[in-house]
Amino acid sequence: MTRTIAAREGAGVVQVEAEVLGNVAAGAYRHLTLVTPGLAELARPGQFVALSVGDGTSSMLLRRSFSIHKVSPAGTYGGTTEIVVAAHGAGTRALTALEPGESVGVIGPLGRGFPLPSQPVPCVLVGGGYGSAPLFWLAEQLRERGCPVEMVLGAASADRLFGVVGARRVADGVTVTTDDGSAGVRGWVSDVVPDLVTRTGAGVVYGCGPMGMLRSLSAIADDHGIVAQVAVEEAMACGVGICMTCVMPVRGEDGTTTMVRSCLDGPVLRGDRVRWEAFEDGYCRVPEDAVGAPRAVR
Amino acid sequence: MGTPTTTGPVDMSVDLAGVRLPGPMMTASGCAANGREMHRFIDITQLGAFVTKSVKLDPVSGRGTPRMAETPSGMLNSIGLQGPGVTAFVEKDLAWLHSIGARVVVSIAGGTASEFARVARAVVRSRYASAVAAIEVNISCPNVANRGLVFACDPGGAHKVLTLVREEVPRGLPMLAKLSPDVTDIVEIADVVLRAGAHGLTMINTTLGVAIDTDRLRPHLAAATGGLSGPAIRPMAVRAIWQVAGAMREGRIRTAPIVGAGGVRHGRDALELVAAGASAVQVGTAAFNDPTAPHRVGVELERLVADHGFDRLADVVGIAHERFTA
Numbered sequence: 001m002t003r004t005i006a007a008r009e010g011a012g013v014v015q016v017e018a019e020v021l022g023n024v025a026a027g028a029y030r031h032l033t034l035v036t037p038g039l040a041e042l043a044r045p046g047q048f049v050a051l052s053v054g055d056g057t058s059s060m061l062l063r064r065s066f067s068i069h070k071v072s073p074a075g076t077y078g079g080t081t082e083i084v085v086a087a088h089g090a091g092t093r094a095l096t097a098l099e100p101g102e103s104v105g106v107i108g109p110l111g112r113g114f115p116l117p118s119q120p121v122p123c124v125l126v127g128g129g130y131g132s133a134p135l136f137w138l139a140e141q142l143r144e145r146g147c148p149v150e151m152v153l154g155a156a157s158a159d160r161l162f163g164v165v166g167a168r169r170v171a172d173g174v175t176v177t178t179d180d181g182s183a184g185v186r187g188w189v190s191d192v193v194p195d196l197v198t199r200t201g202a203g204v205v206y207g208c209g210p211m212g213m214l215r216s217l218s219a220i221a222d223d224h225g226i227v228a229q230v231a232v233e234e235a236m237a238c239g240v241g242i243c244m245t246c247v248m249p250v251r252g253e254d255g256t257t258t259m260v261r262s263c264l265d266g267p268v269l270r271g272d273r274v275r276w277e278a279f280e281d282g283y284c285r286v287p288e289d290a291v292g293a294p295r296a297v298r
Numbered sequence: 299m300g301t302p303t304t305t306g307p308v309d310m311s312v313d314l315a316g317v318r319l320p321g322p323m324m325t326a327s328g329c330a331a332n333g334r335e336m337h338r339f340i341d342i343t344q345l346g347a348f349v350t351k352s353v354k355l356d357p358v359s360g361r362g363t364p365r366m367a368e369t370p371s372g373m374l375n376s377i378g379l380q381g382p383g384v385t386a387f388v389e390k391d392l393a394w395l396h397s398i399g400a401r402v403v404v405s406i407a408g409g410t411a412s413e414f415a416r417v418a419r420a421v422v423r424s425r426y427a428s429a430v431a432a433i434e435v436n437i438s439c440p441n442v443a444n445r446g447l448v449f450a451c452d453p454g455g456a457h458k459v460l461t462l463v464r465e466e467v468p469r470g471l472p473m474l475a476k477l478s479p480d481v482t483d484i485v486e487i488a489d490v491v492l493r494a495g496a497h498g499l500t501m502i503n504t505t506l507g508v509a510i511d512t513d514r515l516r517p518h519l520a521a522a523t524g525g526l527s528g529p530a531i532r533p534m535a536v537r538a539i540w541q542v543a544g545a546m547r548e549g550r551i552r553t554a555p556i557v558g559a560g561g562v563r564h565g566r567d568a569l570e571l572v573a574a575g576a577s578a579v580q581v582g583t584a585a586f587n588d589p590t591a592p593h594r595v596g597v598e599l600e601r602l603v604a605d606h607g608f609d610r611l612a613d614v615v616g617i618a619h620e621r622f623t624a
Binding site for chain 2: 006013063105237240292294
């Protein structure tokens with residue numbers, strides 16, 4: 001069933017036809033477990049996998065990317081990868097409908113994960129909706145390094161939260177917010193994070209979720225003089241760095257802004273490096289001072 | 299011909315206007331970045347040639363996002379020729395391709411005919427020029443801010459670009475002109491660029507399209523228009539190759555090798571392009587789904603050629619014209 005397609009020595013990535021081992025409901029989402037030999041050993045929290053939709057005859061050509069929720073190296077099934085999928089369109093509906101025993105094309109691990117602090121500093125981990133998926137694994141690794149971990153899980157409503165029960169196992173404190181007040185504090189994660197950062201003396205804020213949320217986390221981190229490490233999302237066709245569709249304007253160490261591939265240079269980026277002001281109403285323009293930006297005409 | 303004989307290996311080599319390639323498979327420009335990323339999945343030195351993303355003289359940021367929309371059996375893109383500029387391309391990307399021993403088709407682009415020529419000069423005069431198997435002149439990118447700059451839609455402009463680039467390209471290095479399907483008569487454009495000195499043709503580039511975001515009721519792409527690619531456009535590629543190869547066979551235009559591109563996902567798709575008249579085949583959008591596709595399709599194509607009883611790929615090139623009796 002599971003078949004390795006490509007795994008070049010030292011490439012740090014594998015391409016497999018993965019057997020679906022499990023597909024269970026998790027609130028409004030589906031939690032998929034995939035048999036992915038070779039992938040688990042390479043993966044780090046914050047990295048992602050790119051799944052194909054259907055077989056080689058599918059009319060949906062582009063891969064769908066999901067952050068890795070969890071990996072289990074070499075067990076009975078030879079290593080598994082778990083992801084959380086929300087059915088948004090035809091492609092994700094097909095993926096959430098996969099039955100155990102069926103197979104799906106998986107490439108991973110992809111991208112750069114969350115950098116871990118070298119000192120045991122308090123950390124605040126913030127997830128929006130199923131964006132929280134990679135944070136539990138991250139929390140475990142942070143605690144292994146002696147970092148106190150606070151988690152904030154936010155969503156529009158209670159059914160769109162992911163992992164509240166699991167969070168209590170891996171974090172020292174958990175705060176839940178919902179827009180409609182159906183669970184936890186009514187409001188946004190940005191309403192509770194500033195106090196949490198102040199109270200815990202956090203050195204890092206980690207975030208994964210919608211871009212608007214990541215933008216406000218970056219602003220909060222700036223206000224507190226600390227760094228936000230955020231896993232961004234931008235539409236990707238391939239996930240492996242060859243299509244150039246998932247770019248966003250990011251300021252480099254030298255201060256120059258380039259349109260970087262979020263699949264290769266991200267998905268985890270320092271919040272203060274992202275040119276958030278370029279994003280507006282679903283579009284992201286190229287800042288005029290970006291390298292190679294079109295000269296103003298008219 | 300005739301009796302199937304599947305014993306022995308098939309000679310898959312290609313004569314690309316005097317340059318011998320061990321196999322027909324190439325990446326398609328813009329669909330494999332500049333090699334490193336795909337090399338994680340397949341050994342790109344084993345391809346017939348690796349085709350780079352189009353390089354311009356200066357760095358280009360490309361367009362804003364979204365710059366991609368999935369469509370039935372295809373996608374629209376409006377990348378806008380993002381790239382580092384030819385100096386950085388040569389020092390970083392071409393140097394790396396040279397170091398691993400890849401055969402490279404360098405795709406070049408420009409906003410003016412003289413810019414194309416300057417890019418070509420920088421590539422062929424670089425210290426890594428020995429890796430270059432051909433120059434592909436991208437006169438057909440639809441994602442430029444000024445659509446009037448699509449040279450392949452304008453015979454005069456196309457002629458000027460190819461004439462100026464030819465002056466920079468040394469003897470023995472093939473110059474391929476990449477054509478757009480978005481023209482009234484592609485045979486006319488093919489004729490013009492061959493007269494201007496192109497040694498071969500790459501057909502086809504993407505074709506212009508628009509997708510509307512039906513939630514926001516506005517264009518999905520930040521640039522509104524984008525280039526359509528993927529299996530959805532394969533019949534257009536086969537048609538363009540069929541028409542141009544037909545004109546060559548009838549002696550209406552000069553004979554030159556055709557590199558087929560457009561919607562190739564499996565060996566059978568590649569065989570369609572070859573039978574229509576392509577000597578080599580590029581795999582583009584399919585690599586976004588399967589980064590091993592440029593290699594895999596070649597393996598599938600070789601098996602199909604053998605199954606049809608041929609021991610040379612060259613014997614299948616354009617065979618559909620011979621078998622068409624209308």
